[in-house]
Amino acid sequence: MSAAPVLSIKGLVKRFGGLTATDHVDFDVLPGEVHAIIGPNGAGKTTLISQLAGELRPDAGRIEFDGHDISAESVPARSMLGLGRSYQISQIFREFTALENVMLAVQAHAGSSFSFLRPAIDETALTLPAAEALELVGLGARQHEVASAMAHGEHRQLELAMTLATAPKLLLLDEPMAGMSQAESESMIALIKRLKGRYAIALVEHDMDAVFALADRITVLVYGKVIACGAPADIRNDPAVKDAYLGDQEEAI
Amino acid sequence: MTWSLFVVQLLNGIQYGFLLFLMAAGLTLVFGIMSFVNLAHGSLYMMGAYFAAWAFNNGLFGIKESFLIAAFVGVTGSFVLGVVLERTLLTGLYARDHLDQVLATFGLILVFNEVARYIWGVSPYYMQVPKALEGTVDILGIAYPSYRFMIILVGAGVALGMYWLIQKTRIGMLIRAGASNAPMVGALGVNIKLLNTLLFGVGAALAGVAGLMAGPILSVQPGMGEPILIVVLVVIVTGGIGSIRGAFYAALIVGVIDTVGRVFLPIMLREIMERSLAQAAGPAIASLLIYLVMAVVLAIKPEGLFPVKNG
Amino acid sequence: MLKTLKPAWIAILVMVVLAAIPIYAALASQPFYVTLFSRIMIFALAAVALNLILGFGGMVSLGHAFYLGVGAYAAGILTAEGITSGWAHLAAALAAGLVFALAIGAVSLRTHGMIFIMITLAFAQMGYFLVVSLKNYGGDDGLPLPTRSDFGIFSLANNTVLYYLIFVCLAATLWFFSRLIESRFGYVLRGAKSNERRMLALGFPVFRYKLAAYVISALVCVVAGFLLANLTKFSSPSYMAWVVSGDIIVIIVLGGMGTLFGPVVGAIVFLLLEELLSSWKPGWFPGIEEVINKHWLALIGVFVIVVILTAKQGLYGQLVGGRLGKRMANGGAASSGGTRHA
Numbered sequence: 046m047s048a049a050p051v052l053s054i055k056g057l058v059k060r061f062g063g064l065t066a067t068d069h070v071d072f073d074v075l076p077g078e079v080h081a082i083i084g085p086n087g088a089g090k091t092t093l094i095s096q097l098a099g100e101l102r103p104d105a106g107r108i109e110f111d112g113h114d115i116s117a118e119s120v121p122a123r124s125m126l127g128l129g130r131s132y133q134i135s136q137i138f139r140e141f142t143a144l145e146n147v148m149l150a151v152q153a154h155a156g157s158s159f160s161f162l163r164p165a166i167d168e169t170a171l172t173l174p175a176a177e178a179l180e181l182v183g184l185g186a187r188q189h190e191v192a193s194a195m196a197h198g199e200h201r202q203l204e205l206a207m208t209l210a211t212a213p214k215l216l217l218l219d220e221p222m223a224g225m226s227q228a229e230s231e232s233m234i235a236l237i238k239r240l241k242g243r244y245a246i247a248l249v250e251h252d253m254d255a256v257f258a259l260a261d262r263i264t265v266l267v268y269g270k271v272i273a274c275g276a277p278a279d280i281r282n283d284p285a286v287k288d289a290y291l292g293d294q295e296e297a298i
Numbered sequence: 299m300t301w302s303l304f305v306v307q308l309l310n311g312i313q314y315g316f317l318l319f320l321m322a323a324g325l326t327l328v329f330g331i332m333s334f335v336n337l338a339h340g341s342l343y344m345m346g347a348y349f350a351a352w353a354f355n356n357g358l359f360g361i362k363e364s365f366l367i368a369a370f371v372g373v374t375g376s377f378v379l380g381v382v383l384e385r386t387l388l389t390g391l392y393a394r395d396h397l398d399q400v401l402a403t404f405g406l407i408l409v410f411n412e413v414a415r416y417i418w419g420v421s422p423y424y425m426q427v428p429k430a431l432e433g434t435v436d437i438l439g440i441a442y443p444s445y446r447f448m449i450i451l452v453g454a455g456v457a458l459g460m461y462w463l464i465q466k467t468r469i470g471m472l473i474r475a476g477a478s479n480a481p482m483v484g485a486l487g488v489n490i491k492l493l494n495t496l497l498f499g500v501g502a503a504l505a506g507v508a509g510l511m512a513g514p515i516l517s518v519q520p521g522m523g524e525p526i527l528i529v530v531l532v533v534i535v536t537g538g539i540g541s542i543r544g545a546f547y548a549a550l551i552v553g554v555i556d557t558v559g560r561v562f563l564p565i566m567l568r569e570i571m572e573r574s575l576a577q578a579a580g581p582a583i584a585s586l587l588i589y590l591v592m593a594v595v596l597a598i599k600p601e602g603l604f605p606v607k608n609g
Numbered sequence: 610m611l612k613t614l615k616p617a618w619i620a621i622l623v624m625v626v627l628a629a630i631p632i633y634a635a636l637a638s639q640p641f642y643v644t645l646f647s648r649i650m651i652f653a654l655a656a657v658a659l660n661l662i663l664g665f666g667g668m669v670s671l672g673h674a675f676y677l678g679v680g681a682y683a684a685g686i687l688t689a690e691g692i693t694s695g696w697a698h699l700a701a702a703l704a705a706g707l708v709f710a711l712a713i714g715a716v717s718l719r720t721h722g723m724i725f726i727m728i729t730l731a732f733a734q735m736g737y738f739l740v741v742s743l744k745n746y747g748g749d750d751g752l753p754l755p756t757r758s759d760f761g762i763f764s765l766a767n768n769t770v771l772y773y774l775i776f777v778c779l780a781a782t783l784w785f786f787s788r789l790i791e792s793r794f795g796y797v798l799r800g801a802k803s804n805e806r807r808m809l810a811l812g813f814p815v816f817r818y819k820l821a822a823y824v825i826s827a828l829v830c831v832v833a834g835f836l837l838a839n840l841t842k843f844s845s846p847s848y849m850a851w852v853v854s855g856d857i858i859v860i861i862v863l864g865g866m867g868t869l870f871g872p873v874v875g876a877i878v879f880l881l882l883e884e885l886l887s888s889w890k891p892g893w894f895p896g897i898e899e900v901i902n903k904h905w906l907a908l909i910g911v912f913v914i915v916v917i918l919t920a921k922q923g924l925y926g927q928l929v930g931g932r933l934g935k936r937m938a939n940g941g942a943a944s945s946g947g948t949r950h951a
Contacts, residue, residue, distance in 0.1 A: 400669065401858060402913070402918070404910075405913035406914065411906070413907065416900070416903075416907075528734045528851065532731050534727075535727055578745055582742040593716045596720065597719075600719045
């Protein structure tokens with residue numbers, strides 16, 4: 046069965062002065078699949094994600110999402126179309142409680158915010174979905190904790206909860222396990238496993254355990270170029286990939 | 299609308315533009331490197347004027363009414379004042395957020411103005427045009443005041459000097475690097491603190507030069523720094539923050555548009571609309587011109603005309 | 610949950626005292642107190658207005674005095690043209706304020722950080738010069754208001770009536786803003802201050818909300834300006850001077866920008882300090898009065914610098930809740946968007 050990809054990138058190019066950070070990249074994500082992007086530091090993974098999210102404008106190429114050409118769309122517009130992004134460095138609202146953080150995410154997709162008199166906290170349309178998202182990532186008991194008082198690992202969970210609360214069709218996850226302990230990473234892997242199938246997911250990760258546990262397909266990025274793309278088993282055995290990247294990490298796999 | 303009136307106003311505009319450039323250069327560099335805007339920059343302009351006027355009127359080493367001595371006192375006074383200010387108070391503000399920087403330098407302005415008021419009083423402190431420059435020079439067949447022409451020459455000289463310094467020397471390279479990526483320059487082992495103190499001092503000295511040259515033609519009085527400071531802010535925003543080149547072009551553009559506009563806009567309006575309306579609208583619109591220019595530039599290019607590319 | 614908005618007992622106490630001032634003034638035969646506190650409340654109103662976007666929205670506008678001028682001159686110009694109805698004055702003031710705020714906000718809010726601060730300052734200066742150039746309406750000298758705005762059902766000619774009008778405006782604004790801060794709109798505003806990048810990524814078209822907040826803030830300031838012209842019976846370009854914009858920010862920080870009511874406390878302290886310093890005679894040594902009475906601005910300047918370097922939460926912020934005030938005052942840089950660089 047060939048379903049149309051949720052996200053499709055063709056010939057994406059991004060240059061910074063003399064440096065080509067994204068070199069004619071083709072990439073797509075099918076509905077319900079986890080497509081991981083791996084590569085050594087400096088490969089241009091975050092640059093790629095930023096272009097997908099709309100924070101950077103590519104110099105050439107085309108980005109299609111859910112049938113629309115979104116190459117020229119603004120960041121908020123892409124989110125409203127169903128593109129959800131989580132950040133490598135948690136971008137949360139430190140002064141708000143976990144619940145308030147996720148409520149804002151829900152609010153963004155729950156109609157107009159030109160409401161001046163009614164307290165947002167009274168709106169079950171906001172609080173219920175927010176509480177659900179927090180429950181899903183495992184922060185249910187920490188709803189009323191102020192974000193600045195939470196641990197790093199909890200920030201990563203909150204980060205994901207916020208992205209999920211925007212009810213996206215596609216998740217762009219930028220190193221969700223960054224900075225997490227072994228135990229925390231295992232929980233996160235289990236969580237993303239539960240999300241598989243419900244969402245199309247593009248996952249950037251360094252953690253090879255996670256990548257091979259979750260990915261349906263893996264794309265390998267080196268110096269901005271795609272050097273391999275395929276099923277995990279094929280990537281594991283691809284000589285070019287071993288050369289450029291996996292090299293001495295073979296034991297870990 | 300006579301030719302000679304136009305040329306005179308154009309030259310006045312260029313002269314005003316160079317004064318703005320002198321102030322803008324220091325301010326934009328410090329902002330570009332330390333992300334710090336010193337609103338009390340106008341106070342340094344004012345103090346330069348006061349130091350020079352005081353030295354001119356009271357004399358130093360027994361010599362009175364020497365413009366060179368007055369200029370020397372004005373420049374070194376501002377430089378020293380700038381360095382002292384930077385080392386004591388301002389260093390602590392670099393890490394603070396912009397609101398704190400604004401408020402602290404606002405407090406400084408109040409203090410400086412009152413100190414000036416206390417020492418020299420409320421009325422304008424008179425500094426006359428030096429005798430040697432009281433005449434006129436011949437430009438394109440028109441007699442133009444020598445003193446104002448000197449300002450243009452000094453301004454152009456400083457601009458060329460800065461161009462040479464920034465483009466052709468190692469210090470200039472450090473400055474350009476710092477404007478592009480300050481933490482990196484620090485990480486490379488350059489004493490960024492010293493560089494910044496020097497830069498700040500030089501910026502203060504330039505403001506002092508602007509002040510002491512402006513003294514004889516504008517009036518030296520408490521609070522003289524703020525109106526021109528705000529125009530300088532318009533200049534650096536229009537030119538592009540951190541960019542000397544931007545400051546240069548924007549300063550000249552702003553200086554010329556403001557000066558020529560104030561004189562010719564009412565005249566032009568009188569041609570196309572009835573007299574009393576032109577009388578009312580002319581000065582009003584003329585006073586808005588430079589802000590409208592800034593708004594238009596920002597609407598099209600929010601980073602300014604010649605922005606610095608950030609590393 | 611943000612407890613900022615449950616009115617602390619101090620806030621209620623202060624409002625009660627303010628409401629009682631005219632009574633006290635009458636009993637003590639000191640009508641001056643009514644004018645003094647009218648002025649204090651007007652600046653409290655302006656400061657509360659600015660704090661909506663500054664303290665809660667992270668937009669440091671150094672040009673809000675511009676809107677004081679708009680309100681004042683709407684009353685002044687219309688009165689000069691023979692229109693004395695207060696309703697007309699207010700309508701014109703709000704309409705003009707809306708147009709200016711939309712225009713200035715639309716241009717300024719495309720920038721962030723220090724550039725935003727400089728641009729707002731520049732536009733306010735533009736307003737100052739614009740008003741000075743209106744020779745038909747007083748120009749540099751300002752425009753007297755021979756009679757106060759006429760509202761028909763009540764007369765502002767009575768200082769006490771004007772006092773209570775100002776009080777009602779202040780109370781109403783505080784109430785409205787307390788609702789606004791906790792509403793959806795308020796969360797967007799506060800979220801944008803905290804992390805604008807994330808707000809955009811969540812799908813919020815942040816610009817239009819910031820513009821709306823800017824306009825609301827400006828319009829309340831316009832009302833304050835209208836009241837000021839009525840109080841002093843004068844419209845002056847000096848209302849739009851950069852010093853005034855700076856003073857309003859000092860008032861906010863002094864009282865505590867993390868709270869709604871802080872600016873009210875700030876206004877009381879700041880203006881009373883101004884009043885006291887300009888007539889203080891401590892007699893410590895000969896000539897000290899002269900220095901203090903004529904140069905009290907320098908003392909205010911020093912005071913501001915000290916406050917900035919030490920008491921970041923402000924006086925009211927300290928009283929209401931150290932941790933909470935600190936959280937709001939330090940949470941996110943106060944420059945627009947939460948990032949320090951332009």
